[in-house]
Amino acid sequence: MTDPRTVVVVGASVAGVRTAQSLRTEGFGGRIVLVGDEPDLPYDKPPLSKQFLTGCWSVERIALLTAEAAAAAEIELRLGVAAQRLDVADRQVVLIDGSTIDYDAAVLATGAAARPAPWSPTSGVHVLRSMADARALRDDLEVDRPVVIIGGGFIGAEVAATAHALGREVTVVDPLSAPIGRVVGREVGELFVDLHTRHGVTTKFGVGVESVEGEAGDLTVQLTDGSQLAAGTVVVGIGAVPNDGWLAGSGLLVDDGVVCDEHCRAVDAADVYAVGDVLRWFHPGHGEHVRVEHWTNAVESAAVVAHNIAHPEELRSHCPVEYVWSDQYDWKIQIVGRPVGATRHTLVGDLTSAHPRGAAVYADDSGDLRGAVAVNWPKALLVCRRAVGAGASFDDVVAQLDRLSAAGAAPA
Amino acid sequence: MPRLLADVKACQGYGNCITGAPDAYDIDDDGKVVLLTEEISDADRPRVEEAARSCPANALSIED
Numbered sequence: 001m002t003d004p005r006t007v008v009v010v011g012a013s014v015a016g017v018r019t020a021q022s023l024r025t026e027g028f029g030g031r032i033v034l035v036g037d038e039p040d041l042p043y044d045k046p047p048l049s050k051q052f053l054t055g056c057w058s059v060e061r062i063a064l065l066t067a068e069a070a071a072a073a074e075i076e077l078r079l080g081v082a083a084q085r086l087d088v089a090d091r092q093v094v095l096i097d098g099s100t101i102d103y104d105a106a107v108l109a110t111g112a113a114a115r116p117a118p119w120s121p122t123s124g125v126h127v128l129r130s131m132a133d134a135r136a137l138r139d140d141l142e143v144d145r146p147v148v149i150i151g152g153g154f155i156g157a158e159v160a161a162t163a164h165a166l167g168r169e170v171t172v173v174d175p176l177s178a179p180i181g182r183v184v185g186r187e188v189g190e191l192f193v194d195l196h197t198r199h200g201v202t203t204k205f206g207v208g209v210e211s212v213e214g215e216a217g218d219l220t221v222q223l224t225d226g227s228q229l230a231a232g233t234v235v236v237g238i239g240a241v242p243n244d245g246w247l248a249g250s251g252l253l254v255d256d257g258v259v260c261d262e263h264c265r266a267v268d269a270a271d272v273y274a275v276g277d278v279l280r281w282f283h284p285g286h287g288e289h290v291r292v293e294h295w296t297n298a299v300e301s302a303a304v305v306a307h308n309i310a311h312p313e314e315l316r317s318h319c320p321v322e323y324v325w326s327d328q329y330d331w332k333i334q335i336v337g338r339p340v341g342a343t344r345h346t347l348v349g350d351l352t353s354a355h356p357r358g359a360a361v362y363a364d365d366s367g368d369l370r371g372a373v374a375v376n377w378p379k380a381l382l383v384c385r386r387a388v389g390a391g392a393s394f395d396d397v398v399a400q401l402d403r404l405s406a407a408g409a410a411p412a
Numbered sequence: 413m414p415r416l417l418a419d420v421k422a423c424q425g426y427g428n429c430i431t432g433a434p435d436a437y438d439i440d441d442d443g444k445v446v447l448l449t450e451e452i453s454d455a456d457r458p459r460v461e462e463a464a465r466s467c468p469a470n471a472l473s474i475e476d
Contacts, residue, residue, distance in 0.1 A: 021465065025458050046468060296428055299466045303432075325426060325468075332424070378425025378443030385427060407441075 003030035007309055008093050008101050010083045011109030011243075012036025014044060015276025015298035017064045019107050020075045022306030032075045033101055035093065037082035040131055041067060046295060048134040049158040050327055054166060055138060059131070083110070086250040088269050105271050105309050108247070108258050109302075112240035112277035112293060117150075119209070124216030125234045128155055137235065140216060141166055145232020148172075148221045150209055152179030154326045155237035157192070160201050161328045163235075170201045171229055173221070177206040184339050184373050188360050191351050192328075199329045204229075240293055242278045256280060257291040262317040264305045273309065275301040285319045294324040321389045322371070331356065334381040337371025337388040346394075348401040351375050359384065359401055363394035372397070380404060413451040415475045416460070420444050422471035429472055432463025437472075445471060 007023060009016045012034050020034045036042065042064040051057035070077050084096045086108075092100045114127035126137045137159075141147065147163045149156045152174035164170045176182065181189025196203050208224035212234055221229040242257045252266050253259040257280030259267050264281050266272040274281070276298035280291040297320060304318040326333045339345070342362030349358025359380040362370040369392055372384035380401050387397045416436060425443030429436070436456075438446045452460050457474065464472035 018465065022462060025461050025465075027458070044468075295468060296466070299428070303462050303466075321431075323428075323431075334426070378427060378439055379441050381425075382427045382430060382439055385431065389431075404441075 003028060005030040005104035006033065006102060007031070007105045007107060008033045008035065008103040009107040009109055010035045010086075010093060011111055011276070011278070012038070012042045012065075012077075012079060013109070013111050013276070013298075014042075014064060014295060015111065015279075015302050016107065016109030017042045018299050018302035019109060019275055019306050021065070021073060022303050023310060024073045024075075026306050026310035028306070028310040030104075032073075033078060033103075034070070034075050035078045035081065035083055035095065035101070037080070038130065038132075039080035041065065041077075041079070043131055045129070048131065049128055049155055050162055052131075052134055053128075053138055053141070053159070053162045062131075083246055086247055086252070086272070088251050088272065091271065103271070105273065107305055107309075108266075108272065108274040108278055109276050110243040110246070110278050112242045114237075115239045115241050117212075117234075117236040117238075119212035119236075121213050121219060122215045124214070124219050124232070125212060125236060127236050128159060129240070137233070140233040141168060143217060143232050144168070145217060146171065146230060147233045147235065148219070148229050148231040149235045149237065150174075150212075150221070151237035151239075152176070152203070152205060153182070153237055153239070154180075154324075156235070157196070157328045158326060159235050159237065160196060161199070164199060164201050164329075171204060171231075172196060172201060173204045173207060173209055173223065173229075175206065175208045175224075179205065182340065183335065184360070185342060185345065185362070188339075188345065188347075188373060194352070195329055195331060240277065242280075242291065244278055259289060262319070263308050263315045264301055264318050265308070273305045275305050281318055283319060284317050292320075292322060294322065296320070296323045321385060323385060331375050332378075334374045334378065335371065336374075336381060336385045337362070337369070339371035339373060342370040346398050348380070348398065348405055349375075349377065361394060361397050361401065367394050369394045369397055413453065414457050414460075415451055416447050416449065416464075417473045417475055418445045418447055419471040422469045423467075424469045424471075426468050428466040428468065429463045432466050433460045436460050437463065 043062045114129040146169040149172045178189030180192040210222040219231040258274040260281040262282045277293045339362040345362045351358045357376040359374040374381035423445040
């Protein structure tokens with residue numbers, strides 16, 4: 001059955017693409033227009049800091065939606081043209097080329113941008129968010145000069161591992177003494193610091209950056225402890241900011257993301273939805289508004305919004321368990337829940353042997369499970385992910401992992 | 413009936429498929445996807461298709 005409605009999805013990264021595809025899966029028979037500011041066909045971002053950056057994977061390998069797949073699903077692509085503003089009263093998306101698209105439902109999927117580097121020498125300083133960023137960085141990484149990475153979070157650590165694999169001499173700088181500790185707690189965060197040093201990457205943690213000067217191939221990074229680092233290339237990974245500036249005059253409530261209800265509908269505009277990194281929604285499980293920059297949250301919120309547009313008579317809430325992964329050196333890292341709010345943790349397995357495999361499980365004072373971090377042990381992560389979703393107890397999960405480990409899942 | 417396909421080599425053990433369709437997918441001790449059924453009903457298809465699409469490694473598909 002055809003539907004007279006038009007859905008306009010603004011943003012063609014994973015949240016936007018999956019929303020468009022899921023609308024069809026949910027049986028939506030109306031018109032779907034997918035707007036994207038980049039000229040390239042939609043692509044997936046996680047490989048940009050890993051397989052795409054090394055050159056192992058091609059553009060085709062990281063495609064999210066081919067032209068053929070879009071045509072088959074009757075998804076109209078408007079690529080290479082950014083949205084300029086949203087007219088909520090007239091239900092129109094206005095594009096920067098002056099054209100407009102009328103909508104019955106709008107889905108805001110404009111994502112987040114890399115927080116810009118506060119230092120701007122003429123060249124040689126990179127951020128990494130888009131395919132164009134990755135291509136430019138790859139070109140500079142081909143030059144055999146030291147690489148300095150500012151920011152020891154996930155992007156910084158992944159680029160460090162990749163640059164090291166490409167044969168570069170790498171130093172990672174961060175003002176925190178254990179940067180990933182922001183996510184996994186200080187003690188487990190220290191293991192992430194060891195991971196760098198064990199692979200021959202230098203860390204300067206607990207030290208800030210004063211300035212970056214020079215040009216590509218000949219940069220000087222001045223640190224707050226008075227020391228200097230010479231670099232051919234500098235990569236800045238200091239977080240992301242939601243792409244919500246274009247909505248400033250829309251009348252929508254925007255506060256570090258588009259503020260939405262539990263159904264991912266913008267407050268005060270029931271025909272406007274948000275998905276992915278730009279979504280700040282009321283999480284019924286946490287009882288507060290949150291914004292989450294994880295790939296899985298993009299896909300899960302897309303499915304919820306597609307369902308809610310296709311079936312407005314049975315609205316779903318978006319109540320996910322947080323889940324994120326990262327690949328660094330020989331560690332496949334998977335994190336579920338909210339470990340950082342925990343007061344204690346137990347480690348099952350071994351993360352420092354030649355074949356690391358283990359999981360840290362986190363609890364709060366009441367013994368409730370808060371989350372888990374698994375390394376090279378997807379089965380353990382799965383157990384923990386189910387347990388966090390089901391509200392299981394910490395002791396119960398540790399016992400399950402002990403059994404899993406003893407049953408031979410962990411290496412001898 | 414729609415048939416489930418899995419590319420075990422591509423699977424990275426992310427486990428998203430199991431959150432969406434625990435009746436169709438699981439992973440083994442090596443972290444590789446296991447199909448719990450070969451075919452699904454048309455009624456289950458939207459839900460299982462969403463689960464397949466949630467695979468970050470593009471390892472899952474459904475064939476008519």
